[in-house]
Amino acid sequence: MPENNFDERTAQTYEAKWPELFDPAVVDPAVSFLAELAGPGGSALELGVGTGRIALPLSRRGVRVHGIELSPAMVAQLRTKPGAETVGVTVGDFATTRAGGDFTLAYLVRNTITNLTTQDEQVECFRTVAAQLEPGGCFVIEVYVPELRRLPPGQTVHPFTVTPEHLGFEEYDVASQIAVSHHYWVVDGRLETRSSPHRYVWPSELDLMARLAGMTLRERWAGWQREPFTSDSRSHVSVWQKAS
Numbered sequence: 447m448p449e450n451n452f453d454e455r456t457a458q459t460y461e462a463k464w465p466e467l468f469d470p471a472v473v474d475p476a477v478s479f480l481a482e483l484a485g486p487g488g489s490a491l492e493l494g495v496g497t498g499r500i501a502l503p504l505s506r507r508g509v510r511v512h513g514i515e516l517s518p519a520m521v522a523q524l525r526t527k528p529g530a531e532t533v534g535v536t537v538g539d540f541a542t543t544r545a546g547g548d549f550t551l552a553y554l555v556r557n558t559i560t561n562l563t564t565q566d567e568q569v570e571c572f573r574t575v576a577a578q579l580e581p582g583g584c585f586v587i588e589v590y591v592p593e594l595r596r597l598p599p600g601q602t603v604h605p606f607t608v609t610p611e612h613l614g615f616e617e618y619d620v621a622s623q624i625a626v627s628h629h630y631w632v633v634d635g636r637l638e639t640r641s642s643p644h645r646y647v648w649p650s651e652l653d654l655m656a657r658l659a660g661m662t663l664r665e666r667w668a669g670w671q672r673e674p675f676t677s678d679s680r681s682h683v684s685v686w687q688k689a690s
């Protein structure tokens with residue numbers, strides 16, 4: 447089992463720590479994109495469903511949603527939300543856990559593929575997803591493009607957020623393709639810290655993982671509103687499709 451980085455404290459403060467993620471301007475385009483791909487009467491599998499930030503509004507759009515989640519504390523938070531009874535959850539590692547049933551859509555948002563910290567686990571995740579998709583079904587990943595170009599030679603640390611309440615630094619080990627995210631929040635005058643390892647992964651490497659699992663790239667955008675993906679894009683929304 448991978449390490450569970452979403453403990454009780456993180457689960458309880460998830461929305462307070464990342465309020466921008468819950469902004470309707472962020473959530474609504476993602477939900478519309480996913481609802482369209484799931485199709486009328488479709489069913490969706492969210493890997494790392496968390497507190498239901500995306501699963502709950504997607505379910506309200508009429509898509510049947512099931513989640514896989516490693517952290518019981520995150521599931522407990524999901525269960526406190528209105529409409530949570532419409533979202534089934536299987537507790538387990540999404541690299542290997544099957545929910546039972548076939549889905550028209552599987553999705554993995556907010557950089558969560560990087561929580562799998564080895565290439566083997568990421569490859570296994572694609573295989574596990576492909577096995578649960580109906581023919582023609584789609585797998586969507588939203589993830590950042592590795593920011594190695596921001597590192598001058600010899601430097602290993604890059605600040606990704608600097609505000610009075612939140613400092614965040616990415617600490618890169620390019621040999622192992624791991625970036626450790628270090629967060630420092632000031633909450634009620636006290637310092638809270640959190641560090642978690644991530645395996646950053648290139649779009650082309652993800653395409654190869656999809657191919658190994660029998661899926662091909664169908665679309666790649668810079669964001670949920672289908673902004674063009676360019677050399678300057680800092681993240682991408684990619685859609686791979688299982689053969690019909």
Ligand SMILES: C[S@@+](CC[C@H](N)C(=O)[O-])C[C@H]1O[C@@H](n2cnc3c(N)ncnc32)[C@H](O)[C@@H]1O
Nearest residue numbers: 452494495496499515516517520539540556561
């Ligand atoms: C960044 S949060 C995103 C939660 C939710 N998808 C959202 O968009 O708000 C990542 C979630 O994935 C879960 N997670 C990380 N690695 C996992 C794994 N290997 N298997 C299942 N869940 C995992 C974490 O516990 C956490 O709830």
